[in-house]
Amino acid sequence: MAKSKFEYVKQFEQDDKLLSNCWIVVRIDGRAFHKFTDAYKFEKPNDERALRLMNHAAMAVLKDCPDVVIAYGQSDEYSFILRRDTDLYKRRSSKITSYITSLFTANYVHAWPQFLYTPLSRLPCFDGRCVCYPTDENVKDYLSWRQADCHVNNLYNTCFWNLVKQGKSHTEATARLAHTNSESKKNELLFQEFKTNYNTLPEIFRRGSIILWKNSLLEIQAASAAAAATALPSQQRMKLTRQLTVIHESVIPDKFWREYPGIVPS
Amino acid sequence: MAKSKFEYVKQFEQDDKLLSNCWIVVRIDGRAFHKFTDAYKFEKPNDERALRLMNHAAMAVLKDCPDVVIAYGQSDEYSFILRRDTDLYKRRSSKITSYITSLFTANYVHAWPQFLYTPLSRLPCFDGRCVCYPTDENVKDYLSWRQADCHVNNLYNTCFWNLVKQGKSHTEATARLAHTNSESKKNELLFQEFKTNYNTLPEIFRRGSIILWKNSLLEIQAASAAAAATALPSQQRMKLTRQLTVIHESVIPDKFWREYPGIVPS
Amino acid sequence: MAKSKFEYVKQFEQDDKLLSNCWIVVRIDGRAFHKFTDAYKFEKPNDERALRLMNHAAMAVLKDCPDVVIAYGQSDEYSFILRRDTDLYKRRSSKITSYITSLFTANYVHAWPQFLYTPLSRLPCFDGRCVCYPTDENVKDYLSWRQADCHVNNLYNTCFWNLVKQGKSHTEATARLAHTNSESKKNELLFQEFKTNYNTLPEIFRRGSIILWKNSLLEIQAASAAAAATALPSQQRMKLTRQLTVIHESVIPDKFWREYPGIVPS
Amino acid sequence: MAKSKFEYVKQFEQDDKLLSNCWIVVRIDGRAFHKFTDAYKFEKPNDERALRLMNHAAMAVLKDCPDVVIAYGQSDEYSFILRRDTDLYKRRSSKITSYITSLFTANYVHAWPQFLYTPLSRLPCFDGRCVCYPTDENVKDYLSWRQADCHVNNLYNTCFWNLVKQGKSHTEATARLAHTNSESKKNELLFQEFKTNYNTLPEIFRRGSIILWKNSLLEIQAASAAAAATALPSQQRMKLTRQLTVIHESVIPDKFWREYPGIVPS
Ligand SMILES: Nc1nc2c(ncn2[C@H]2C[C@H](O)[C@@H](COP(=O)(O)OP(=O)(O)OP(=O)(O)O)O2)c(=O)[nH]1
Ligand SMILES: Nc1nc2c(ncn2[C@H]2C[C@H](O)[C@@H](COP(=O)(O)OP(=O)(O)OP(=O)(O)O)O2)c(=O)[nH]1
Ligand SMILES: Nc1nc2c(ncn2[C@H]2C[C@H](O)[C@@H](COP(=O)(O)OP(=O)(O)OP(=O)(O)O)O2)c(=O)[nH]1
Ligand SMILES: Nc1nc2c(ncn2[C@H]2C[C@H](O)[C@@H](COP(=O)(O)OP(=O)(O)OP(=O)(O)O)O2)c(=O)[nH]1
Ligand SMILES: O=P(O)(O)OP(=O)(O)OP(=O)(O)O
Ligand SMILES: O=P(O)(O)OP(=O)(O)OP(=O)(O)O
Ligand SMILES: O=P(O)(O)OP(=O)(O)OP(=O)(O)O
Ligand SMILES: O=P(O)(O)OP(=O)(O)OP(=O)(O)O
Ligand SMILES: [Mg+2]
Ligand SMILES: [Mg+2]
Ligand SMILES: [Mg+2]
Numbered sequence A, B, C, D: 001m002a003k004s005k006f007e008y009v010k011q012f013e014q015d016d017k018l019l020s021n022c023w024i025v026v027r028i029d030g031r032a033f034h035k036f037t038d039a040y041k042f043e044k045p046n047d048e049r050a051l052r053l054m055n056h057a058a059m060a061v062l063k064d065c066p067d068v069v070i071a072y073g074q075s076d077e078y079s080f081i082l083r084r085d086t087d088l089y090k091r092r093s094s095k096i097t098s099y100i101t102s103l104f105t106a107n108y109v110h111a112w113p114q115f116l117y118t119p120l121s122r123l124p125c126f127d128g129r130c131v132c133y134p135t136d137e138n139v140k141d142y143l144s145w146r147q148a149d150c151h152v153n154n155l156y157n158t159c160f161w162n163l164v165k166q167g168k169s170h171t172e173a174t175a176r177l178a179h180t181n182s183e184s185k186k187n188e189l190l191f192q193e194f195k196t197n198y199n200t201l202p203e204i205f206r207r208g209s210i211i212l213w214k215n216s217l218l219e220i221q222a223a224s225a226a227a228a229a230t231a232l233p234s235q236q237r238m239k240l241t242r243q244l245t246v247i248h249e250s251v252i253p254d255k256f257w258r259e260y261p262g263i264v265p266s
């Protein structure tokens, strides 16, 4: 169609193509969720319904975007890892980031009533960013970083809110924890004072959630007695399918990557 | 808290601060809305309810983000203009873009049932981008560009769908319009064949929607007869308030910018 | 010609086009000139021959690159201002920066023997960078910034080296100047102790050097007595030429920009 | 020292840090060398003195910058490969590019009289750019790309200038070569018409030049008869040194990288 004399402004758009052959990580994070979680009275320090809603929204991203090979979430954040060779939006950074952030948000808002029962008035929103990682090791370390962060925060917050529920003020709880800066001291505190063995707390709290496509062999259901009668050898009655799965394992040991090969090759 | 050995991956994040002292435009656009609008049977070429939902979501952005001074929307897109001197997210491009895109999406999804009655199954999502404009003239030309685009598309689409409603196939309608590449010929076609004066069609279709804060003087309601009796001079009984307003004027003539001074100074 | 299977690596080059309609400033600066100037025993704090060599190299840049409208130099640095609408190298940042830095370096090295008599053994080199400025005011403030920096450094260095020449150690001179942090106190020190009126020192030291194309009317030399006899009215015997000129005025007052209109419009 | 009110302009500089853990390639290329080589009557298609001057300037870069592990040059260009983990200039792109381009230029201009005898009047200059490569394979492919380009151009140019020297016009030579678009046809042409076996032409023309630090064991010279008399076992009289070396091998086969391990690990 006819071009207007204003078309020239289009050229002010600057190219933001991400470096080729790098892993692309998109991390989204809830905006001002300290207030949002307060307003909706999320359980402290972890609200399982809220975490399941996050996982639900993240699964929608993996379903929509086949180039996401694995995702990791904890607290109000989620990270999506795109294949090195993805050509999604020609690797344009703002397109990729905004699309994933928007898709996640849409699903979070839409599924809210299925997970949390207070109707939404002030709406949640998320910021997003893209980061490139050149090597397989770097991208695995990225996931380890987020999971280590989950662990450190969760251990601290578990102690903190136990102290508060016990009757301490926020200042007192903070002061008390200033003296337990090692991990073992915090474990001890939980065990001694709250009869809690940290390692038995739900994995979703301690490790966060990993979403990936898990391969599995499914037995093909015989569509009819007749079909069944054809009596295929058993391996021919199986088919390989992949299922979107949420797990709570540790991504830090190599074992994880051997168990799920083909995501990030070693 | 304790730093893990994985912290190093944080430094792979690259700075994306936008140039200081430029107007920042964030444009969001519906992802694959040719399919989405089909799936939900939007009226063609314009569905007023859908446009009002867009305006609703955009107003939520202006309410949340005081640095947006004006916004312009048409079709499945919206542009938000941030003040030259905004320090929102320290001018980080991906933060600004993703936040606005996410906020818009949250409001679009959440308010959907108020505007369109089919329940949502496949969810809408939006891409976003940031563009910098160095001068006042450039940013006004940006808005003129989007509004000229609205006009050109709308005139074409109005002709096209009239022809289709008349019984023509899409191919026939396209062929017919290939011979009317001037604006006046399309106006004539509408007038001759469809008894439609293009200029009387709803402004929201022809010009899109502008959202801005309109200043207005409100008379202060006397809280009580007693207060009223204090008999202030009339100008002291007024207060200046600003109201978020949707208008459908042309932004192309200077007149517009004189009428709404203080948005983009001349 | 035939493409090799290695061609794909070309696409790893990332676009670095500078924002349209901004002033582009390229600033180059001598690499480790504290050592270089020592090695060649430059006069302290200012070596006029060295500054004239810098000006010579900068003039070569202005001659080669018509889009540079003004340049400013002091110490081991030079700034080149390119017109807002320059399309040099399609505004590619690294191309513009490296070309200007290289051209300057070539001229500096080549003309060295004309200005400084010690033969070069370790060679000088320069770093370069590009900065965009959206408004006329910003780019004028840029030049004011560099000139104010020249003044502040030069006043300090003049005091410092006078103290050192007087017999003080570097530590003593530094300590002495710690008590004179106002400008007037430094002026006083120079006047009282060294009978020096700072304002009478050479302008090239106090203000740095500005290079620009100065318009001037030249009388056309009559090629022959015959031609002269044709007796043109005097204004027709003049022609407008522009001459590359080095000046040492202050760029801070508006007066400067009125005197040289057409460089940065007001 | 005192900050001026103009300091704010410093913040318009935009961060251009290159992605961590990537190979950084800086490629410089002579500006308009089709004219420059004409002006100085370089031999066609290859002027060995000019290539040796390029190598000389490149060696100065490797001597100055220890993070350059290998360099490759041909025609009017040179590529410098910096270690993945270099922290040179905090990986700031424009700093790295301009420094290397400037250093190369300084050495090229300064050493000119040692290699080419016409005094310089118009000066040579170079553009530069930075490119990041995430994997070892990518950076090896980069070098293979430049070397394959050298070969293809050189074979073509050798044919072209032989035809011209034979008396053909440029147009005729171009036309003749349009029919020999395979490599073997060009080899045949050289052999049949010019009795030239392409593979016997100098390697510097056919393959370009590689510069690297070659390890070698040097026998320690006994400083005195007395020292010699101490009679160290022979391996203790050797020391490992590294020598900057220019070679003309093919970088395409793996063999090369096995022969020079430790540059780009496999
Ligand atoms: N009560 C409760 N709070 C949670 C839960 N998950 C996250 N939060 C809260 C704790 C933190 O205040 C906040 C996440 O911290 P962030 O560092 O992301 O900060 P915030 O979102 O407030 O600000 P931001 O916009 O991200 O800079 O969300 C939960 O399950 N229960
Ligand atoms: N029927 C109907 N369609 C509309 C209306 N507003 C927008 N659309 C459709 C028409 C276009 O197919 C589409 C907008 O075009 P775009 O260029 O944004 O393309 P689309 O969103 O399909 O793909 P994209 O992801 O933006 O590249 O949305 C409306 O009010 N009614
Ligand atoms: N003696 C003498 N020294 C000068 C003259 N002009 C500049 N210099 C010296 C003084 C400073 O040590 C140096 C310029 O300071 P810079 O901040 O540019 O630092 P430098 O070049 O050493 O390091 P850099 O690579 O720029 O970070 O050059 C001069 O005319 N005479
Ligand atoms: N006669 C001769 N010419 C050479 C030699 N080495 C390079 N050249 C010339 C051939 C080409 O015209 C030119 C290099 O081509 P480029 O693609 O770099 O183009 P040029 O430098 O002219 O323009 P540019 O500024 O790089 O875009 O240099 C040589 O050894 N002998
Ligand atoms: O958001 P935080 O606090 O986890 O830390 P960050 O992501 O490094 O900070 P920012 O969101 O400002 O990039
Ligand atoms: O999205 P369009 O078709 O209006 O055009 P564009 O925005 O220029 O294209 P893109 O979304 O690919 O930047
Ligand atoms: O080079 P300086 O010290 O004048 O200061 P700078 O230019 O701001 O520092 P850098 O060269 O590191 O950008
Ligand atoms: O310079 P050329 O022609 O070898 O090709 P290029 O480097 O890809 O082009 P440019 O210098 O314009 O980036
Ligand atoms: Mg954050
Ligand atoms: Mg948050
Ligand atoms: Mg968070």
Ligand SMILES: [Mg+2]
Binding pocket: B029
């Ligand atoms: Mg688009």
Ligand SMILES: [Mg+2]
Binding pocket: B029, B030, B031, B032, B033, B034, B076
């Ligand atoms: Mg769209």
Ligand SMILES: [Mg+2]
Binding pocket: B029, B030, B075, B076, B077
């Ligand atoms: Mg659209």
Ligand SMILES: [Mg+2]
Binding pocket: C029
């Ligand atoms: Mg510096």
Ligand SMILES: [Mg+2]
Binding pocket: C029, C030, C031, C032, C033, C034, C076
């Ligand atoms: Mg310096």
Ligand SMILES: [Mg+2]
Binding pocket: C029, C030, C075, C076, C077
């Ligand atoms: Mg300096």
Ligand SMILES: [Mg+2]
Binding pocket: D029
């Ligand atoms: Mg080139």
Ligand SMILES: [Mg+2]
Binding pocket: D029, D030, D031, D032, D033, D034, D076
């Ligand atoms: Mg060249």
Ligand SMILES: [Mg+2]
Binding pocket: D029, D030, D075, D076, D077
């Ligand atoms: Mg070249």
